[in-house]
Amino acid sequence: MGVWTAYFEYLSVGIEATVVVWTISFISAVVIAFVVGVVRFQQVPVLRHVAFVYVEIFRGTSLLVQLFWLYFSLPLIGYSVSPMTAACLGLALNSGAYGSEIVRGALTAVSRDQFEAATALNFNSTQTLLKIVLPQAVVEMVPPFGNLGILVLKDTALVSMISIADVAFRAQQLRTMTYDSANIYMVTLMIYFTLALVVMLIGKLAERYVKPSFQRTPLLALGAMR
Amino acid sequence: MINDINVDTSSTLSFFLDVLPLLLKGLQVTIAAALLGFAIALVAGLFFAILRQAPTRLISWPVAVFLEFVRDTPLLIQLFFLYYVLPVYGITLPAFMTGAVAIGLQYSGYTAEIYRAGIGAIGRGQWEASTALNLTSGRTYAVVIIPQAIPRVIPALGNCLVGILKETPILSTISVLEMLNLAIIVGDRTYHYTIPLTLAGVLMLLVTSVFAYLVRFIEFTVPKTGIRLR
Numbered sequence: 328m329g330v331w332t333a334y335f336e337y338l339s340v341g342i343e344a345t346v347v348v349w350t351i352s353f354i355s356a357v358v359i360a361f362v363v364g365v366v367r368f369q370q371v372p373v374l375r376h377v378a379f380v381y382v383e384i385f386r387g388t389s390l391l392v393q394l395f396w397l398y399f400s401l402p403l404i405g406y407s408v409s410p411m412t413a414a415c416l417g418l419a420l421n422s423g424a425y426g427s428e429i430v431r432g433a434l435t436a437v438s439r440d441q442f443e444a445a446t447a448l449n450f451n452s453t454q455t456l457l458k459i460v461l462p463q464a465v466v467e468m469v470p471p472f473g474n475l476g477i478l479v480l481k482d483t484a485l486v487s488m489i490s491i492a493d494v495a496f497r498a499q500q501l502r503t504m505t506y507d508s509a510n511i512y513m514v515t516l517m518i519y520f521t522l523a524l525v526v527m528l529i530g531k532l533a534e535r536y537v538k539p540s541f542q543r544t545p546l547l548a549l550g551a552m553r
Numbered sequence: 554m555i556n557d558i559n560v561d562t563s564s565t566l567s568f569f570l571d572v573l574p575l576l577l578k579g580l581q582v583t584i585a586a587a588l589l590g591f592a593i594a595l596v597a598g599l600f601f602a603i604l605r606q607a608p609t610r611l612i613s614w615p616v617a618v619f620l621e622f623v624r625d626t627p628l629l630i631q632l633f634f635l636y637y638v639l640p641v642y643g644i645t646l647p648a649f650m651t652g653a654v655a656i657g658l659q660y661s662g663y664t665a666e667i668y669r670a671g672i673g674a675i676g677r678g679q680w681e682a683s684t685a686l687n688l689t690s691g692r693t694y695a696v697v698i699i700p701q702a703i704p705r706v707i708p709a710l711g712n713c714l715v716g717i718l719k720e721t722p723i724l725s726t727i728s729v730l731e732m733l734n735l736a737i738i739v740g741d742r743t744y745h746y747t748i749p750l751t752l753a754g755v756l757m758l759l760v761t762s763v764f765a766y767l768v769r770f771i772e773f774t775v776p777k778t779g780i781r782l783r
Contacts, residue, residue: 387758391722392733396754399746477625484627488726495629508637516626516634523625 334501334514341497342518348411348483348493349526352418353476359423364430369456378427385424391485393417398489414486422479429471433464466537473530477523484519494518562743572739572749579732580756586653586731587718593657594713598664602672605665624662629723631655636727652724656717663713671706672698701779704772711768715761722757732756 366378385393397413408416437460445455487496498515502508560571604616623631632655639646646654675698683693725734736753740746 383762384754384758387719387761388754389719389722389733389757391725392750392754392757395733395737395746396750399740400750403745403747481625481627484629485723487629495627498630498633502633502637508633509641512630512634512638515630516622519626519630520622527625 330507330510331514334511335518337501338494338497338511338514338518341492341494342522344491344493344496345480345483345522348414348418348486348491349476349480349522351415352422352483353479355415355419356422356426356475356479357472359419360426360430363423363427364434365456367427368431368434369452381420382424382427385421386428390417390421390482391488393421394485394489410486410490413489414491418479418482418486421482422475425478426472426475429468429475430464433467433471434460436467437463469534469537470530473527473534476526476530480519480523480526560739560743562745565748568743568745568748569752572736572752575735575739576732576749576752576756579730579735579753580760582649582729582731583718583721584760586649586656586721586724586729587714589650589653590656590660590717590721591714593653594660594664594717595710597657597661599668601661601665602668605669620662620665623659624666628655628659628720629726631659632723632727648724648727648729652721652727652729656720656724659720660713660717663716664710667706667709667713668702670709671702674705675701704775704777704779707775708768708772711765711772714768715764718761718764719757722753 363378363382366374367382369375394413394417397408397417398410401408401413441459441463442455445459450459483493484495487493487499490496494515498511501511505511560575561567601616601620605613605620607613607616632652635655635658636648636651639651679697679701680693683697688697721731722733724731725737728734732753736749737746739749
């Protein structure tokens with residue numbers, strides 16, 4: 328147990344980097360997701376094709392390849408970025424592509440009648456989107472975005488590969504010092520699991536905030552445990 | 554394989570032509586790891602899904618917590634854990650196998666949920682009818698529930714397969730010579746990262762697109778009403 332607290336102290340320095348990377352990339356991902364999702368849903372000319380290509384490329388390739396590409400290749404074609412920028416950019420673009428499908432799906436799920444009623448009331452397409460469709464769709468988006476938050480958290484471990492000193496990076500450093508892999512990685516897994524539980528809790532609170540009480544699920548239900 | 558890397562970087566085209574066959578070799582490893590990982594996930598997921606439904610909470614709760622833990626922690630750390638810890642207990646697997654097991658284990662958390670949802674989606678009436686026909690619980694599962702659950706779980710399992718394919722580059726961190734690792738080795742040797750990495754990305758995109766298409770095809774060929782098992 329004493330070893331575990333010692334390891335935790337060393338690893339906890341990396342928590343800050345993990346949380347910073349998660350926060351920046353998740354918030355950027357949500358913004359990207361809304362822009363791209365709405366562009367694809369509204370079928371904005373030209374832009375929708377750009378959005379389609381973006382989503383296919385970032386959902387179709389591996390995050391690690393994208394991170395390495397941003398980290399190694401951008402400097403070679405003239406854009407030098409810090410590891411932190413490359414990490415956040417890669418994670419944000421990757422998760423933004425996944426998130427845009429959540430946004431598009433939720434918008435598509437809004438009933439046809441709502442659009443017809445909006446037309447009948449002489450709303451233009453922007454008004455329909457902002458005042459009728461989005462407010463209803465956002466409620467449906469919250470739980471999948473909570474899941475995306477956990478996925479982004481898990482993916483932040485990969486930024487240790489491009490030299491960000493996050494929890495995973497500290498764990499590797501610690502391993503080269505002590506070779507006590509079992510305990511080190513167990514503590515690391517525990518840290519990530521705790522962070523995931525926090526993200527899950529935030530998601531559930533957001534869900535409580537937007538959903539009517541009768542649709543609420545209990546906080547911290549471990550995969551609807553029974 | 555790494556020692557005889559000879560790439561001509563004098564022109565973009567010759568560099569491209571030299572790197573391509575190398576990356577295609579790596580791609581075979583990538584696909585093999587993904588398929589093996591997927592197979593493990595399919596079997597282990599079913600096993601966990603059944604334990605999860607166990608009548609006693611003594612079994613079902615620990616399994617639920619384990620699945621949640623496996624799903625919510627990064628694959629990279631799980632991979633390192635297995636890679637460095639298994640040998641301590643005398644289990645020495647090649648890096649490739651360790652990678653496939655780690656991927657399979659993480660994704661079994663997802664497939665277990667998919668199976669559970671697929672079985673949960675079967676109407677109560679089917680269970681009641683099975684009881685009325687005096688079918689045993691084993692027979693109910695075998696001839697009534699599972700055949701109907703299969704078409705419901707196929708799309709989600711297909712997504713899992715494509716997801717796994719995109720996770721395999723992580724295996725490069727435990728020295729498996731898959732596509733990304735080879736691309737980086739070429740980059741390290743020649744100081745030209747852009748072409749091998751871009752090529753790796755493009756090949757990845759092609760393969761995931763092909764797999765996504767195959768999954769869609771299977772989804773349409775399997776009858777929606779279910780598969781008849783004899």
